[in-house]
Amino acid sequence: MSKLRHGIIGCGLISTWHAYAINELSKTMPIQLVGAADVRLESARDFCAKYGVQAYETIEDMLNSDEIDSVSICTPSGFHANLAMQAAKHGKHIVVEKPMAITTEQLNALEDTCKQNHVILTSISQMRFLPNIQRARKAVQGGELGKMLCGDVYMKFYRSPEYYGQSNWRGTWKLDGGGALMNQGIHGIDQLLYIMGPVKSVYARCKTLARKIEVEDTASVVLEYESGALGVIQGTTSVYPGYPKIFDFNGELGTIKMEEKHFIEWKVKGKGTPSDIVFTRADPNGANRPDGNDMGEHIPQLNDFFCSILENRPPMIDVKEGRRPVDLILAIYESSRTGRLVDMKEFANRG
Structure with a gap:
């Protein structure tokens, strides 16, 4: 195999992030985007014409092809797990957009299927690869702020009624898996977990206050981390x-405040701002746009994925890592549904 040959399943908005990253990486790595498939053949043809690759008649044709080594799954969330399991059974390595699955049963089945078929899977959590996120994690985990007291994220996004009306899957439990947390908020939750560490328990209230959708458009959650911080x-x-x-x-000795991936405050008692910390601000308009993320942010994670195949090693974000934010969000929904505090270990054991 001279090159890793990659295909994309699902030709909606996010597929362009994957195509861009793969084409950029192909300039220095032995990888190639060779085709795409979508349940709407016309969408696949339009996408493939743009990138000069093959449009497969069906997803099954792509998975059955000996000319495909790996795939990106860029469909609506409710299809992620089943398509990933199909790909695994065909021996394809897998990049799956967030969330990798939307139920505990799907998460467990996907983890087992990848293991049984000896394929590599990474779930998109691209923020972990960014230098500022890694620097914040190093500060928190390394004790630069002293004993940690609090770790919070506020994700006050806006999606219009028209956004939900554009498709029949957005805002549904079956195909979106959840709302403000499972869809729009999962990257922020993953970033919080990556920096603060595992959660011990959650108590939540999730409500639908403004949109005519099945899932939550507004949620508030209180966490206790395994470290004892809140x-x-x-x-x-x-x-x-x-x-x-x-x-x-917030730690006993100091505070770090971030806006998206940007540092906006770094104060530690008795110390100045570290020389490697630069203060910048996020695009204020990004929070109300589905396409508000930097297209280049997928490149480091896809680089790690392809290297993991070439080097026969696990990716930085494998199945176990990729499911962490989903497990937490599912526990949050359980707490809101029952009105009770949910212990994460007990919740995992029930699954």
Whole structure:
């Protein structure tokens, strides 16, 4: 095999992020985007004409092809797990967009299927690869802020009624898996977990206050981390005009505040700002746009994925890592549904 040959399943908005990253990486790596498939053949043909690759008649044709080594799954969330399992059974390595699955049963089955078929899977959590996120994790985990007291994220996004009306899957439990947290908020939750560490318990209230959808458009969550620190998650798609994500990390000795991936405050008792910390601000309009993320942010994670195949090693974000934010969101929904605090270990054991 001279090159890793990659295909894309699902030719909606996010597929362009994957195509861009693969084409950029192909300039220095032995990889190639060779085709795409979609349940709507016309969408696949339009996408493939843009990138000069093959449009497969069906997803099954792509998975059966000996000319495909790996795939990106860029469909609506409710199809992620089943398509990933189909790909695994065909021996294809897998990149799956967030969330990798939307139920505990799907998560467990997907983990087992990848293991049984000896394929590599990575779930998109591209924020973990960014230098500022890794620097914040190093500070928190390395004790630069002293004993950690709080770790919070506020994700007050805006999605219009028209956004939900554009398709029959958005805002549904069956195909979106959830709302402000499972769809729009999962990257912020993953970033929070990556920096603060595992959660011990959650108590949540999730409500549909502004949109005519099945799932939550407004949620508030109280966390206790395994470290003993406390935290808050707020997520919305209901707040106009929408705002960038805000992270607060507070220790006994200091505070780090981030706006999306940007540092906006770094104060440690008795010390100046570290020389490697630069203060910048996020795009204020990104929070109300589905396409508000930097297209280049997928490149480091896809680089790690392809290297993991070539080097026969696990990717940085494998199945176990990729499911962490989903497990937490499912526990949040359980707490909101029952009105009770949910212990994460007990919740995992029930699954």
